[in-house]
Amino acid sequence: MRDGLPGTIGTVALFTGEPFDLGELRSRVSERWGGLDRMHQVLEPPRGPAALSGHRWAVTQPFDAAEHVRACDLEPQPLMAASIGRRLPSGRPLWQLLVPKAAPTGEHALVLLAHHALLDGSSMATLLRLLMDDARPARTGATAPAPSVPRQRLSVRPADLSRELRDSNAPGQRLPSAPGGAHPSLAVTRLDPDVVRSARRQPADGRGATLNELLLGALSGALPACYGATSSRPRGSAPLYATVPVDLRSRCEAQQLGNLITAVRLPLPLGADSPAGRLHACQKLMADLPDRREIHQRVLPVLEGVVRALPWLTTVLAKRMARPEITTAVCTAFKWRDNPSHLHGRRLSSVVSLPALSSPGTTSVSLVQTADAYVLTVVSHLGPDDSRRIADAVAAELAAVAASAPASAQAPPASAQASPAP
Secondary structure (H helix, E strand, C coil): CCCCCCCEEEEEEEECCCCCCHHHHHHHHHHHHCCCHHHHEEEECCCCCCCCCCCEEEECCCCCHHHHEEECCCCHHHHHHHHCCCCCCCCCCCEEEEECCCCCCCCEEEEEEEECCCCCHHHHHHHHHHHCCCCCCCCCCCCCCCCCCCCCCCCCCHHHHHHHHHHHHCCCCCCCCCCCCCEEEEEEEEECHHHHHHHHCCCCCCCCCCHHHHHHHHHHHHHHHHCHHHHCCCCCCCCCEEEEEEECCCHHHCCCCCCCEEEEEEECCCCCCCHHHHHHHHHHHHCCHHHHHHHHHHHHHHHHHHHHHCHHHHHHHHHHHCCCCCCCEEEEEEEECCCCCEECCEEEEEEEEECCCCCCCCEEEEEEEECCEEEEEEEEEECCCHHHHHHHHHHHHHHHHHHCCCHHHCCCHHHCCCEECC
């Protein structure tokens, strides 16, 4: 809330079948979300000077579904583009469920928007699952009223903590400035499933790649392809960092709503000499994620206590983390695991993620798998067409990784192209 950015994130669910009935949707939302404390919370501004007091959550009376669930005259992708720079209305819970016009493919969409302080991507997936026909309505108070990390005794080795603080704060490279200034932009691309599956089987002698590893490796090749100067810096210069959101929920907290993630920074392997080499290097980097997650989980409660006592420190940290040399690129991937899913009899065909707009000079990439559908979203605050450039470069890098697979595992050459998504 203190970095000056809109903070709006979104998840788009696309369905086949007939258009949705707004009254039915409002009734389902009231039934399934009405008992969730988190969906009633309003963010109150500081009651005094911002340096001396912080924002507070207040639980309101039951929300009015007619205010939050609305039709929209835009198609899904233009609506997403318009949403990244838009602040949600204050004075009420910071979420909306919009019903846009049909996509060019004929699919019908639901667009869930929320402020990132209220919900994270995992929470949005939980909420959408609750709307599906075979889901059970949630009980009142079934989720925690505030997004806080459970307090744990600090037992981190000083050397590990020191290394994590250094890795989390060391300045990195900036992407080249856009001529004429930075502009928000969006690109959504449906990736060929054969290409993605072939790429995930790399390296051929290994265990295969996760979606996160695959996307991070592709971004390692895509950014130098778009901004060549980043890969030609002198040896020993600052790396180009990517930030990977990591869920802090335990298994028993999987359905808990809120913002329960941390951010782990990784130096992109720009010096790797091949797409498969970059993927392999990213797999090594990601192998340390569980240990780094544990350090964050133990340290964050202490940090939260400090910033509650010193609200001005929150502003300092927020502005620092928003700097482009600190958070240059955000890289997120996840899989929709409930297949098939239906809402009022309409089959879910794909899910699209809408990352938050970060500060000028940065970009965010997200990849979502829904059954055999893979959709890539890029939100950039760079040049006016940079999101499309980055999306095309990521797709090309994935195709190059797939092409390095053994002949029996390669995708058919004719299907190795990405196509625009709805």
